[in-house]
Every structure is written in C-alpha cells, then in structure tokens.
Amino acid sequence: MSGRLAEIVxxxxxxxxxxxxxLVRRIAATRQRPIVLRAAAMPPEGPSGLWIATGTTDHIWYxxxxxxxHQEHIVLHELGHLLCDHETPQPDPDLALRLLLPSLDPAMVRSVLGRTAYSAPEExxxxMFAMLMLERAGKLPSRVRPLSPELCALLDRVEAALAPGLRS
Structure with a gap:
C-alpha cells in the first residue's frame, strides 16, 4: 500500500x-475536474472532513x-481518498443534508441517503497519504539529528552530576 502511495505523492x-x-488547484487542473473546498461546522461526534464526488465536481468539506x-491535514486526508480512487461513501444523512441542502427538512429526505463508510484500509x-504529503511539503517536524560525540559526552557528564546513582 505505501509503495503505491509514495508513487502518487x-x-x-x-x-x-x-x-x-x-495543491488542490493543481490536482484539479491535472484531472480537468473542479475541486471545491468548503469550511463547515462539523458535529463533534461526526467526521472532521468529507469528500463527495458529483457528476462534474469533487467537493471537500473540512x-x-x-x-x-488540522484543516490542512483534513483536506489532505480527503484528497487521499480522491487520489486513491476510493468510492465516495454516502455520508450520514443528517450531515449530508445540513452541508448540501441546508434549506430542506432533513426528515423529508433522510430515507433517500444510505449509511455507509470507508473501510478501515481506505481510512x-x-x-498515510496525508502524512506523506505533509512530509514531502516539509511540514512535519524534522527527525532528530544524531548528536555529536562532544555533545553526547557533555550530556553524559551532566546526567552523572545530576543523578549519580542512576547510571551503571
């Protein structure tokens, strides 16, 4: 799985x-299909992001x-679903109605939308796509560099002075 993701990234x-x-603009241009980003009030018990593909446009809510x-991470996660060709799940009906059709009564159309979700491997x-993108963009904290021998020796002396009984 990570090999394919690394290729995509x-x-x-x-x-x-x-x-x-x-990045979203460039992906949309390459795919020749608009991607619309939308901030939304997401319920605490629900998802923090949502991707819905319509016939002509991909919509990403965060x-x-x-x-x-965190918003950037959410968008990258949803882009991961899009670029990995995951099926767009039917979202929770109440959430979908609130995001897509805020003027309609949810009770009227709740039965039209099903309740499915991505599989655990797709999640x-x-x-992983989001993390690889953040790493490629240099947005993740850098890995700890090895300490020089001089600094290691100094830290050993400080440790020995502060906690002499802990070292063997």
Whole structure:
C-alpha cells in the first residue's frame, strides 16, 4: 500500500512554498475536474472532513472550528481518498443534508441517503497519504539529528552530576 502511495505523492506537482489550496488547484487542473473546498461546522461526534464526488465536481468539506494545520491535514486526508480512487461513501444523512441542502427538512429526505463508510484500509490509506504529503511539503517536524560525540559526552557528564546513582 505505501509503495503505491509514495508513487502518487511523487507524481504530484507540489507547490513550494507549500499551500494546500494551490495543491488542490493543481490536482484539479491535472484531472480537468473542479475541486471545491468548503469550511463547515462539523458535529463533534461526526467526521472532521468529507469528500463527495458529483457528476462534474469533487467537493471537500473540512471542519471550520479547528486549527489551520488540522484543516490542512483534513483536506489532505480527503484528497487521499480522491487520489486513491476510493468510492465516495454516502455520508450520514443528517450531515449530508445540513452541508448540501441546508434549506430542506432533513426528515423529508433522510430515507433517500444510505449509511455507509470507508473501510478501515481506505481510512489508513488516506491518512498515510496525508502524512506523506505533509512530509514531502516539509511540514512535519524534522527527525532528530544524531548528536555529536562532544555533545553526547557533555550530556553524559551532566546526567552523572545530576543523578549519580542512576547510571551503571
């Protein structure tokens, strides 16, 4: 699974400096299909993001009430579903109605929409895509660099001075 994801990420035209909005624009241009990003008030018990593909457009909703970094991660996760060719699930009817048709009575159309979700492997794949994209964009904290021998020796001396009985 990660090999395919790495290929997908490697083939993307990732903007530098990174911008999720610019990445979405570039993916939409390549696919020749619009992708619309929408902030929405997501219920605490529900998903923090949602991707719905219509006949002509991909719509990605993300939680409005969270940090910009989390919003970016949510959008990348939903892009992962899109780029990995996952089936667009039917969302929870109440959530879909509130997002798509805010003026309609949910009771009137609730029975039309089914309750299905992505499989666990698809969720893991979308999450891995988001993490690979953040890594490629340089947005993840850098890995710890090895310490120089001098710094290691200094830290050993400080540790020995502060906690002499802990070292063997």
């Amino acid at each position: 490697a083939l993307l035209d990732v903007p530098d400096p990174f911008s999720v909005e610019e 939680a409005a009430g969270t940090s910009p970094m 893991r794949q979308a999450e």
